[in-house]
Amino acid sequence: MKTIGIDLGTANTLVYAKGRGIILREPSVVAVEAKTKNVVAVGSEAKLMLGKTPGSIVAMNPLKDGVIADFDGTAAMLSHYFKKASGTTLFSHPRVIVCIPIGVTGVERRAVEDVSLAAGAGSVGLIDEPLAAAIGAGLRVDDVRGSMIIDIGGGTTEVAVLSLGRIVQAKSLRTAGVELDEAITSYIKRKYNVLIGETTAEQVKKKIGSAHPAADRGTMEVRGRNLLSGLPAVVTLQSSEVREAMQNEVQQIVEVIRNTLESTPPELASDIYDTGIMLTGGGALLAGMDLLISRVTGIRTVVAKSPIDSVAVGIGRFIESGAEMKYIAEYKTK
């Protein structure tokens, strides 16, 4: 039986196949026919359709804030990926290890198990995401010395303190990349009366967004629709405006980090001063995020190499070594 690991993120889904490595990275988007619910496209192909589909096709993110918002959409997406991962036309039921955010409820956890089985998994086990992220980022999680891992994804920000292979302290915030995009959209609407699409907002963030003035990044022309005239409009945005647009959300992220440090036992907190803070997830790529966190906390902060891959790399390390058994409470089977 094949074993595959899934990083089922709000923004991106990554699949790791045992013995083969990361075999796909795709946006967590699915496009279905409105009437029949038949899948038209998944991943990057479906993402291109967001906000552009004719009435007969619906393109959507089936996950929101780190949890399943649309069960059938998530199942359709996963089923497509499981088939790709099994690399054969013969139907096989893989053993699936899925990473889930720490802030989710029991009901939300069960939904992830059920959706995996519905998508064709033979059995499913769940692993806490910060553990996988930390392993993937190269932290020595089995060390007695405490370490801190921060994962800023599309829908959630997770902050965890690890020691001896366990999560000692953790906080989760349902503010992350998507909320930064929304903040940019509403800023441009308020200030310029121009409405932009979600894909455009994300491009603005990636291209000229920053979390700290020292990481300022110039200007960008942004296209949208003028809400008064209804006509297409172009706005030239400054990097500083984007920073201002996102400041509340960035502040919330910084606050949850500060709160986690404050509630960490003193011995472990002092370890973190030595070992530093590791940043993962796509949000770690926001210019100046590492700088802002290190200024606010006074702790050296580094961005993981390929931060979008950290969780999948971590699950991969587990699967290849068989160590995942240590971290999975129970398997659910069909």
Ligand code: ADP
């Ligand atoms: P998830 O695990 O929730 O699917 P990811 O870790 O894949 O999320 O990160 C996706 C988020 O990272 C998106 O909100 C995306 O806009 C954001 N992101 C990716 N690259 C950058 C960048 N260069 N600057 C800022 N944000 C980025």
Ligand code: MG
């Ligand atoms: Mg993630």
